[in-house]
Amino acid sequence: MMETRSRRTRSTRSNRGNDNSRSNRSNLNNRTSRSSNSGNTRSNSNNGSNQKFNFYKQWWFWLLIIILIALLAQCNRQRHPSLFVELNKDEVRLDKNFNAKITFQTNKNNKYYVNDINKNQAVTHGTVKGTQKTITLHQSGKFQLTVSKNNQSKSVEFKINPLQVSQSAINASMNDHGDTALDKAPNVDLKNIPKNYKSAYKAAEKFSNQMHMSKAGIYSHLTSGYGTNYSTAAAQFAVDNLNADYDNNALQMAKNFKENYHMSDDSIRDRLTSKSGEQFTDSQADYAMNHLDK
Template identity: 30%
Template sequence: MAKSTSNRQNVAETKKPFWKRWWFWLIVIVAVIAIGGSQAGGSKTADVPASQTQSQTKDSERTDGTDQETQPQQQAQSSTESQTEQKSESSDVPADYRSALKQAESYSNTMHMSKQGIYDQLVSEYGGKFSAEAAQYAIDNVKADWNANALAKAKTYQSEMSMSPEAIRDQLTSEYGEKFTAEEADYAIQHLND
């Protein structure tokens, strides 16, 4: 009898939830890298020469009947100024900081991770391997709605794992789970069935 109890305990210990298995995180990391790589390609609109942009602007102005001389010059000036500002802002930030920020945005947008979860993933030796400073820069600059991320995770737990609201709250706030704040978890539970 003791032997069967021991076997049951061994079986229970070996059956981990899929999100706690190494292969799950490997798939997640590969997916994030693939998404990040596709986003790194960016849009090709910045590569269009200014002369083409100006000629397109002039063509559209001719159909509007507006002043053909002053508007293209003003638009060209404002686009040049904004491109200069973007270049100077991005050149002030080290490349690894920008990479950490892109990865943080990807984690937030696709996996709906918490602020602490993203930070931990960025600095993890099994994750991004970024410095603590680069990860903190990413966390400070990522545009994320942490309440919305907590709600998205909660809905996933509810629909895919049929978890109770209390179990979802525990998973959202667990240091071994999602690492959302108590306030973010409360928000998610309050809006779970909206």
């Protein structure tokens, strides 16, 4: 009987030991599982952090960058527009009062300069307060308009043609009848024609009527420093309005070469058309040679 109790006691202790052992193993397994889950959670968290850090690898990020650059460029263009200049007309003519109006558009507050290309000298300058400017010049020729701002500049060229008047108007201005004849002159207010223009015209008439010169030859003599030394504007006015028969002038010049210098026909024609000679056109020289012996 004592042995039976002793066996039961050992059995009970053995069972308690087994239960404790199983409980300890279960607790160990639970801790291991929690540790593994915690590690997985941290790993997932790290992966998520890496994905956020690599946002610059996403296509939408670079799309946003491109859009931002375009917007900044547009804002810059609006604050600093490109320098430009545009003429309403690139060719005009002096009116009866010897005025020629040139209108152009450009950026606000730009500075402008006008230079005579042929004379290589400044004519006028100023500042454009708005976006459009009209300037008035009083001479014919070829000019360059330059606008500038912030160390940038842009240029365009324009031409002012000389005043053209009728022959009767010019004849009226050349007589000695005083203001009455000038007042009656048609198409133009001849009171406004400068004296040197009238003088240049009279000189051109003499070169044509007495010396039988070509149009180019007359212009060269009028502007030559060794000749009459008129301004290019006055000389241009004179030859543009001179009512000359240049075919006949070429013929009279050819007769002079043949009769007084006994030149051959080929030499005469070369002399008539030479740039260093009489400067007649080919058609004018042809007319002269065709009528030389008639």
